[in-house]
Amino acid sequence: MTLSLVEIYKSLLKRYGPQGWWPLIAHAGTNPTLRGRLTGYHPGNFELPNTEKQMLEIMLGGILAQNTSWVNAEKALLQLAQNDLIDIQNLIDTSVEQLAQLVRSSGYYNQKAARIHNLARYLESHPIRSLLSRTIAQVRPELRAIKGVGNETCDSILLYALKKPIFVVDAYTKKLLVRNGLISAISTYEEIQTLFHREIPQSVEIYNEFHALIVQHCVHCCLKVPLCDSCPLKELCQKLPFSAPKRGTKRSIKKDQR
DNA sequence: GCCCAGGAGCCCG
DNA sequence: CGGGCTCATGGG
Structure with a gap:
């Protein structure tokens, strides 16, 4: 049995009880109060993410959290947020070396900086808006083809950022x-x-x-x-x-x- | 000091 | 295909 x-x-x-994932950092609107929350950000509320910026934040968090504690990953995410880098174009315009210094706390920072850059370049040609209206079967192979997006990161992006039903x-x-x-x-x-x-x-x-x-x-x-x-x-x-x-x-x- | 964290890629048999 | 190695910080 x-x-x-x-x-x-x-x-x-x-x-x-309900866990309130994905743990988005609070960076609402024009007056961001950058205070990280580890758990219970929005328990039972599955409306979030509801902006493309929040969706991007989740995607970046997925890469930063690879084989790393969420506490360390979140510190790196806050660094990106404070430098207005939860933004596809700004990420592309920033050097990998500079990104690496900002995400240092998450470990593997050189790799992760490159991976974030890879993701940003993919999103430049495949806007989040367009991904929302496509199927898992269509999007998953594209995400998996990004260097640094393996099975778990890919499916975290699909489920938690793009709200597609994949485990x-x-x-x-x-x-x-x-x-x-x-x-x-x-x-x-x-x-x-x-x-x-x-x-x-x-x-x-x-x-x-x-x-x-x-x-x-x-x-x-x-x-x-x-x-x-x-x-x-x-x-x-x-x-x-x-x-x-x-x-x-x-x-x-x-x-x-x- | 040691162990480990929401992995992924590459290399090699 | 799969094991082994590498990447790296910060908290317990």
Whole structure:
């Protein structure tokens, strides 16, 4: 007996409540109050983003957050915002070297600066406005072709910036599903995503909330060494050999992440 | 000091 | 296809 994806979603939502993703920084209108929020920016409100600037901010956040804590990524995002660089043309007009210094706090800053520049040049020829009216099948290959936009970043852009119904798979998702016995540890990104698309109603709101809940759960409970006592899923979570390493040995971690 | 964070690309068998 | 390596800061 294992939990279904729908049951996991319900349990996580009941435990943690609506997460309010994507965590947009507050930079409204002409008088920006640049104050970052880590979580709960707009819980239960799926109207956002509702401007192209907010959509761009999410896309940039996706790149800046690659293998990096959101706190560090957000600092970089605030630097961009303070320099009026949540703007496609301004990004293009800024050198990669200068961008790199601004996004320094997010780590991998040289790579990320180049990736942001790549994204901006793509958006120059493919305006966000035009992307909104095209299908996932049309846009996804184009985004994936941008150097620096891999599977997760691509789908984060599609779901959270462009509000298209596609599920975002990340390392947390894989860990959670492996531990709950829903997938094998060698499942590919596409296999895991297909599972969500098959089992979960194809709703932008639900995909948004579910992914955010998985991050919340994995950051606070289903850690590398999981805190199973307080886990909302503990009743039916599979006690697989690799699911709860006693100690974070290199071997056990490697196996766990595979 | 060590570990890790919402990855991605490249290289090599 | 897949493992291994590289990229890098800041917080616990």
